[in-house]
Amino acid sequence: HGIRIMLDAVFNHAGFHHKAFADIREHxxxxxxxxxxxxxxxPLVTEPLPNYDTFAFVPEMPKFNTENxxxxxYLLHVARYWVEEFGIDGWRLDVANEVDHAFWRDFRQVVKEVNPDTYILGEIxxxxxxxxxxxxFDAVMNYPFTNAALNFFALDKTKASSYANDxxxxxxSNTMNVNEVTFNLIGSHDTPRAxxxxxxxxxxxRLLLLSMLTFSGSPVIYYGDEIGLDGDQDPGCRKCMPWDPEEQDQELFAYTRHLLQLRKxxxxxxxxxxxxxxxxxxxTNTIIMRRMSPEGLYYIYFNNSDAPVSLTAPQAGRGLDLLTNTHQQTLDVSLPAYSGTIVQVL
Structure with missing residues (x-):
């Protein structure tokens, strides 16, 4: 089915019962x-605070000395093993900013020697x-994108001009090759659901999905967002996927699939x-974003307000509304409250 596999790995710290740390606790x-x-x-102590470095001061997660x-x-063998033996397509690196740069340079060299196309993604x-x-790294989890989208569309913390600036x-902030592969998300297992x-x-x-699926990068849909799954902070954001179609928002699912098809x-x-x-x-809290290449010209319209609006494109011409598949004599659109669309210039 063309599915690629990326493993989520922690090279920053071990577990309390890791053989090396268990040996230290014993000897x-x-x-x-x-x-x-x-x-x-x-001897090692865990209370009131551990007398060894850990992740987030949690005694059960002792921090590796990656200069050793x-x-x-040991860790670079792990990095090579899963690419070489199982053919994984990428590594997602947990708390990557807490591991030294020298280690990551060696990590990249080892992984790319096995498969130059392996996608290396850091959580920063x-x-x-x-x-x-x-x-x-090839890319990072694009939390600046996440914050800008959530602050404008979901939380009403910012206005249209701030969103455009953000x-x-x-x-x-990045070179074009990085922008093309950056891991864009609106929610994850670490945050309340979108x-x-x-x-x-x-x-x-829907506006959040429209913004993500018309932006440069690698859009990432957290399972369940496409069918309207909710959930607060962990563990709420990690609740099980409801597979019964009657428990899913099928209209939202169809909308998400349509956006993905248009992007392809x-x-x-x-x-x-x-x-x-x-x-x-x-x-009016409205945005018009233009996407242009030798292959075509498109306008993406956003109405992030509770009132209907009419938006005027900055040029004349005819268009095709890609969400409704209707032809227009102009590039101007009328949008209901909290809605958006994509118009291809003909």
Missing amino acids: GSRSTYKEWFHLRDF DEVKS WHDSQEWLLGDQ MSHVLF LTRAGNNKQKL QHKTLANKGHISFVHANDE
């Missing part, structure tokens, strides 16, 4: 693994330039087109 300073972690004293040659050899929540210079900042963030307003969720059919809506914001009105 203390005599353990041959004592240099594998950042230990400050013996034995640790590096802040500015990621240091990891995206071509010697470490998205422009996302684009100009529908919940949008106050269970499915029209707002019209490459300008994906990574072939240049993005610019040609309209951003704070009073």
